Amino acid sequence: MVSVPGRPSLGDAEAPSSSPWKAAAPLCAAAVLAVVVAWCAARAAEWAWLRPRRLGRALRAQGLRGTAYRPLAGDAPLADRLAREARARPPLPPGFHTVVPRAMPLFHHAMAEHGKTSITWLGPTPRVSVSEPELVRQVLSNKFGHFHKPGFGQLQRLLHYGVSSHEGDKWARHRRIIKPAFHLDKLKRMLPAFAASCADMVSRWEGLLVAAAADDGAAPCEVDVWPEMQRLTGDVISRAAFGSSYLQGRRIFELQEEQVRLAMLIANKIHIPGYIMLPTRTNRRMKWIAAEIEGILRGMIAKREGALREGEATSDDLLGLLLESNMEHSSGGGMSTDDVIGECKLFYFAGMETTSVLLTWTILLLCMHPDWQDRARDEVLRAVGAAGTLDYDGLSRLRIVTMVLYEVLRLYSPLPSVHRRTYKPMELGGVRYPAGVLLMLPLLCIHHDKGVWGPDADEFRPERFADGVARASGGDAPPAFFAFGGGPRTCVGQSFALLEAKMGLAMILRSFAFELSPSYSHAPFPAPLLRPEHGAQVILRKLP
């Protein structure tokens, strides 16, 4: 650049005009940042504090009352005391199953104090628990589209994202495509897969008994049936979902098991917005597993779709049936590959732990009620013999086993509660709810309600199901049995679960006798399914 002495150079001339901008730039950036921070803080305050308070005020104005368990508001001692009392309860008197105060102490307390529709605060957000069966039925039927499932966080999306998370048209489309895969005719064809998994378990237990006998000459041995049932139902769903690709299915199952363990580790931090995005070791591992599972499923789906296009018959497994149904619906808008992956992941989550919880409590209750164990075993031996094949006809003859399973589902409902959020302002049971209220339907409490089930509601009495579910709660009232939910979103896999449970129980009953081990301690704990907190130790004996 040429500069003439005494005159400012071009560079000098430019300098004064650009310098105010240069000086202002950091100020502008700081101002923008301050606005963004203030906006985020206002949004966070609105969602985390102001909005819940407004909802609480609106509910109280409607006459609803409740109990708050807000540690910061000095309510912690009450919550602590209830939780302590629930855990320190003495052993149950034989025949009685007072599960609710132990498994849901806070809601039990709120309902005892404030009635069947009451509010509970676990933090600033009010939850309304509704336990009048007629109102629960109205919420689940969702006739006017007033209710949605509560929002699903990023963690849940990582674990599974299928029909249970969708709403509106997307939910209806997925449900239409999935439903045929669970049709009874299709389930009948999956029975050999169920039988193979049960036979593996029985021979494993026989091996344990042989080893125990070799050790000290005494034949019985102790088994914790909780992990055993998890293994069984994981195996069943791997075979039923992926047929010949069963080994890949098992790999998915193992990966998902690890994912659930990791999810439990971070469960108490997940309400922090964006927490799952942080590059912590657990988060990175979670994402790696999600990508690995997706990779395996994508490969399987591509192979099966290719075979379908070539006109090859699908196999009788859930994935094959799902793809077949998807192809039939493709003209009216089928599911994308990502959707199919989401549904496959959901089958594990929805189907595995629920059924293992049911089978575990069934074995424990049959230990506590040996007369029913004998009656159920006699029935199995009469219906199918000690070594006969357990086919669909044989399983449908098992009346006592079915009654036992329903009674266990009532007393120890695997899903103790389900949730809904009001989507629009609406009225329910004479109370006007604004949009955005979280409703908790405590299925377990309803199943133990003496006003509904009679004074023996806490007793194990399978004979109440002798005339079917519809008449079990007595009188002409519609059934107050919600173990599989209700309305259009009722469990799509309930026939699958019941067939699997009948098969598993029948195979165990005809090979083994069982009683509670002295090391067992009774502690139903919702985490979030109702599992035995300290395991389910039983003493097994091989039947002659």
Ligand code: HEM
């Ligand atoms: C004892 C076993 C089971 C119990 C107690 C159970 C319970 C339930 C309940 C209560 C719901 C309704 C949730 C709500 O309304 O928010 C549900 C939904 C669902 N269940 Fe099950 N379930 C069991 C087994 C299974 C199995 C074996 C499968 C599949 C393999 C399955 C798949 C599903 C699916 C996909 C949904 C969502 C349905 C929808 O939103 O449209 N479940 N289950």
